[in-house]
Amino acid sequence: MPIFYTPTLTFSSKELTISNSEFKHIKNTLRKKIGDILVTTNGKGLLAECVITDISARSMILEVQATSTKEKSHPHIALAFSLLKQHNELIIEKCTELGIYEFFPFFAERNVKTSLSTHQFERLEKVAIAAIKQCDSVHLPKIHKPLAFKKLLENLSQNYYPVLAWEEENRQGLHEVLEYANKDICLIVGPEGGFEKQEVDFAKEHSTQIVSLGNHILRAETAAITIAANTIFYQLERDSAFY
Amino acid sequence: MPIFYTPTLTFSSKELTISNSEFKHIKNTLRKKIGDILVTTNGKGLLAECVITDISARSMILEVQATSTKEKSHPHIALAFSLLKQHNELIIEKCTELGIYEFFPFFAERNVKTSLSTHQFERLEKVAIAAIKQCDSVHLPKIHKPLAFKKLLENLSQNYYPVLAWEEENRQGLHEVLEYANKDICLIVGPEGGFEKQEVDFAKEHSTQIVSLGNHILRAETAAITIAANTIFYQLERDSAFY
Numbered sequence: 001m002p003i004f005y006t007p008t009l010t011f012s013s014k015e016l017t018i019s020n021s022e023f024k025h026i027k028n029t030l031r032k033k034i035g036d037i038l039v040t041t042n043g044k045g046l047l048a049e050c051v052i053t054d055i056s057a058r059s060m061i062l063e064v065q066a067t068s069t070k071e072k073s074h075p076h077i078a079l080a081f082s083l084l085k086q087h088n089e090l091i092i093e094k095c096t097e098l099g100i101y102e103f104f105p106f107f108a109e110r111n112v113k114t115s116l117s118t119h120q121f122e123r124l125e126k127v128a129i130a131a132i133k134q135c136d137s138v139h140l141p142k143i144h145k146p147l148a149f150k151k152l153l154e155n156l157s158q159n160y161y162p163v164l165a166w167e168e169e170n171r172q173g174l175h176e177v178l179e180y181a182n183k184d185i186c187l188i189v190g191p192e193g194g195f196e197k198q199e200v201d202f203a204k205e206h207s208t209q210i211v212s213l214g215n216h217i218l219r220a221e222t223a224a225i226t227i228a229a230n231t232i233f234y235q236l237e238r239d240s241a242f243y
Numbered sequence: 244m245p246i247f248y249t250p251t252l253t254f255s256s257k258e259l260t261i262s263n264s265e266f267k268h269i270k271n272t273l274r275k276k277i278g279d280i281l282v283t284t285n286g287k288g289l290l291a292e293c294v295i296t297d298i299s300a301r302s303m304i305l306e307v308q309a310t311s312t313k314e315k316s317h318p319h320i321a322l323a324f325s326l327l328k329q330h331n332e333l334i335i336e337k338c339t340e341l342g343i344y345e346f347f348p349f350f351a352e353r354n355v356k357t358s359l360s361t362h363q364f365e366r367l368e369k370v371a372i373a374a375i376k377q378c379d380s381v382h383l384p385k386i387h388k389p390l391a392f393k394k395l396l397e398n399l400s401q402n403y404y405p406v407l408a409w410e411e412e413n414r415q416g417l418h419e420v421l422e423y424a425n426k427d428i429c430l431i432v433g434p435e436g437g438f439e440k441q442e443v444d445f446a447k448e449h450s451t452q453i454v455s456l457g458n459h460i461l462r463a464e465t466a467a468i469t470i471a472a473n474t475i476f477y478q479l480e481r482d483s484a485f486y
Contacts (some may be wrong), residue, residue, distance in 0.1 A: 135460045173480050233457070237416050
C-alpha cells in the first residue's frame with residue numbers, strides 16, 4: 001500500500017481533503033471506501049494515519065487519527081545536475097527513490113538544453129511525488145529553479161560540501177572525500193559533453209572536491225544515478241544505525 | 244571518438260570489413276575518409292588501431308596497424324535480473340556502462356513478463372553494443388538466454404559468489420558480504436513484485452548471500468543499477484590499482 005501525498009498536512013490537521021489525481025488513484029484504482037485506513041505524508045517527514053469519512057464525485061475527506069515523524073538521515077545529500085536534452089525525469093525518479101534530499105538543476109557552458117519550461121519543471125515535480133510514493137518515503141525532495149552553473153556554485157559552496165564528478169579526474173575517489181564531509185553534501189554532475197576545464201577550476205576555487213567515477217565514461221544520467229547511489233550507500237554502510 | 248565494434252577482429256587480423264549500421268555511422272555521421280584512423284574492439288578485450296584503406300557503397304576496408312589488449316578487472320561482476328515488463332533495456336544499458344561482465348536474465352514466480360522474443364533479445368544485445376561504444380569499453384558483456392530462477396541459481400552457485408538483494412532483509416549490508424567474495428560475483432535482483440520467500444530460502448540453500456539495499460523500496464530496475472554501481476565502486480575503491 002503506497003503512502004499518499006497530502007502537502008497540506010500539519011501536526012494540528014484534524015481533517016484532509018483529497019482531490020485530483022490522488023483522489024482518482026485512491027477511489028478508482030485502489031477502490032477504497034468509507035471506513036478504510038490510509039497513510040499520508042506532507043513530504044516533509046510528517047506521517048498521518050487517516051480514515052476515509054466521506055467520498056463525493058471529485059474529492060474525499062480523511063479524518064486524521066494519529067501522526068508521527070520520520071527523521072531524514074544526516075548529512076542530507078543534494079544533487080546538482082546539468083539539465084540534459086533527455087533523461088532529466090530519469091535522474092529525478094531514480095535519485096528520489098535513492099533518497100536525494102534536494103535537487104539543483106543548472107545550465108553549464110556545454111549544455112545542449114538551455115531552458116526549462118514551466119510545464120517541464122512541473123513534470124519533474126510530479127515525477128518526484130510518484131517516486132516517494134513508490135518507495136514509501138516521507139521526504140519529498142525540493143527541486144530548485146535552474147540557475148547558471150557558476151551562480152549556483154557560489155551559492156552552494158556557502159552551505160554545502162560540494163563534490164563534483166569529472167571524467168578527467170583519475171586520482172581522487174568518492175569515498176575518500178566523503179569521509180571528510182563536515183556539512184550537507186551536494187553532488188554535482190555535468191552535461192552530455194562534460195564540464196569545461198575552466199568550470200572545474202572555478203569549482204575548485206569554491207571549495208569543491210573533484211572525484212573520479214572510475215575508468216568508464218558514463219552517460220550524464222548514469223553518472224548522476226551512480227554518484228547518488230554510491231554516496232547514499234556509503235552513508236548507510238558507515239552508519240549501521242540506518243539498518 | 245568512439246571505439247567501434249568489430250566482432251571478427253582477432254590477434255592475427257590484417258584487414259577488417261565494416262558494413263551495416265557501423266559502416267553508416269562511420270561514413271555518414273562521422274564522415275570518415277580513406278586514410279583516417281579508427282580504433283576497434285572485438286568486445287573481448289582486444290583493441291586494434293586501423294586505417295581506412297577503401298570505402299565502397301555498402302562497406303569499408305580497414306587495415307589493422309597495431310593491436311593491444313585490455314584486461315577486465317577481477318573478480319568479474321555478473322548481474323542476474325528478473326525480466327521486467329519494461330526497463331530491461333535500461334538495466335542492460337546502465338549496467339554495461341558501469342562494467343557488468345555478463346547478464347543472466349531469468350523468470351521468477353512473480354514475474355509479470357513470462358517470455359522474451361528473439362527480437363527483444365536481439366534488442367538487448369544491440370543496447371549492450373551501443374553502451375560499450377559510449378563508454379569506450381572493450382568488453383562486450385555476454386547476455387545469456389533467460390532461464391527459470393531456480394534452474395539458473397543451481398547453475399550459478401557452482402561458479403559464482405551469488406549476492407541477492409531483498410527488500411525484507413534489513414540486517415546484512417552489501418559491502419560486508421563483498422568482502423568475503425572468493426570467486427566471480429553474481430548480483431541478483433528480483434521482479435516488480437519482489438521475490439517470494441521460498442525463492443529466497445532456495446537461494447540461501449544454494450550459498451547465496453542476502454543483502455539489504457537500504458530502507459527505501461526501490462523499483463526493480465533501480466535496484467539493479469544501484470547494486471551494480473555499488474559493487475563496481477566497492478571494487479574500484481578497494482583496489483586503487485584501478486585508478
